[in-house]
Amino acid sequence: MAMVEDIVLNDARVSEATPADYFELLKPRVMRLVVFTALVGMLAAPGAINPFLAVFSVLAIAVGAGASGALNMWYDSDIDGVMTRTVKRPVPSGRVTPTEALIFGVILSVLSVLTLGLVANWVAGGLLAFTIFFYAVIYTVWLKRSTPQNIVIGGAAGAFPPMIGWACVTGTLTIDSAVLFAIIFLWTPPHFWALALWKMRDYDNAGVPMLPNVVGEKKTRDQMLIYAALLLPVTVAPAFLGFGGVTYAVISTLLAGTFLWLTYKVWAIAGADESLKAEKYLFGFSIFFLFAVFATLLVEAVVFRTFGLAFTLGDIF
Template sequence: MAATPSMTTLSNSAISDRPFVEATTSGGEVADYFALLKPRVMALVIFTALVGMTVTPSHVNPVIGAISLLMIAVGAGASGCLNMWWDADVDAVMTRTRTRPIPAGRIQPGEALSFGLTLSVGSVLVLGLAANWLSAGLLAFTIVFYAVIYSMWLKRSTAQNIVIGGAAGALPPMIGQAVVTGSIGVEGTVLFLIIFIWTPPHFWALALVKAGEYARAGIPMMPNTAGPDSTRRQILAYSVLLAPLGLAPVFLGFGGMIYGLVGLVGGLAMVALSVQVLRRREGEAANKAAMSLFGFSILYLFLLFSALLAEQGLGLFRPVLG
């Protein structure tokens, strides 16, 4: 029997009745579903996972490597989709996120949940078949950690939400290394630690500026619970820890001269900008200092990983030690 394009059936689900979410029409644009995957985060995940694969002193079939990278990206996108499903009520009250597909009413929450779960299971299974089950297990852990541990539990209950939750964002290099070697090595672990320690100063710099919005949304970010001054001190502490940690690849032998230079200058700049955040506490100057740190932190991480990629991928590696 031919389908009748003008007719469809709508069914209600408890999920669709979550508060703060506008009623929606039947299905969104393809672009809305893509937006659910947080494409910018996916791009970052592809990048860091690729670096994790590149710094590993071993090789993988390029076809298997490319498919694995795609699955890691899809898995990360799926966790972002599940995060948007769960946080639709919070997203609806924050200016930065209120135009996302669910709070804007372009996609129903139930659709996003189905989409996220399907991609989660699919990406883990294909990664397991393509590479190995350790990397698939790590991807599954990342998805569960971000969607359940961070989004559903930590985000609304503790000011350490992004500190602990940062582990999810830090895992892709480790997954990349697991794809190549089938094991967890020093290189992947060090890159994990760098992203993990980088996360608090990065997010808290933004949270200092957006503290009012987080308060309205009921999210206990550090500036709202411990206060801005304590947050500024903690930002500096993490940056001081991050600067030498960023140089660890040099001492462990997989970061060369280019990386060492970028790590040294970038690490010092992170500390200097954190000092500015600590010193400028009032008015527009305070916001400007915080946003400068936020913006530079992205550049810093990008340059660190780009340096590793250039050295290991393009053969520009020149050892600093020995």
């Protein structure tokens, strides 16, 4: 009896976690980007979706992305506690236990996939399930700590949302939606490595093999330049495939050109400037770049739908 009491008393831990702590597990900043890109995929896709179902689908995609964030925080709590950028997250700071984060992530994963499957279609639902699996298992558990190309593979998980949004409308995977995927996929490495170049010590302390720590800064800059060069034609591709208009063609060329120019500067300066101004500027611009590219597609799609293919009452009811 005494043994039972000891176990109960020693294990008695009453949580002080607030709903805000759980919300933080969903990585709200990443979720914002996911919502935005999924919405663009949905609106750029040919065809119509009921506005209610569109809102619910975006919500399900957002929760699914958040769930994979919670699973990531469960598995990564040890290294999150070492890096200054992540030390205040709910798990390493002790507000939420790893087990609570795991259960929270699993429940939300299941609910979000089922909801998207039932509300939109099972191609979209299946793609969301694959995305969660890819981010939580392939990236977080397997590759993040074992290869310096972790960010390239992890970037694929972040690139799926516009494809899922597209699939919600069409129920298919097409070359058009794959181009939206490719834009984010090719954008991720230079975006993250620009950050990694000035946060190298952090990743080193945590034992995460980021490219600059493993192959050196020079080779990292070489690879950033290659990705930025590949990003240029892919970013402009929607204009040629027909789901981006003339406005998109002009703006995307300017944006991808600037991105390539800034990456070239990072490559050419090669760390000679110790304050790493070029790297920091590229990181800031890369966030603006992705937002602006997708915002342009969004505006074009809305204008097209409003004046060319407007929603009718029949779509709603």
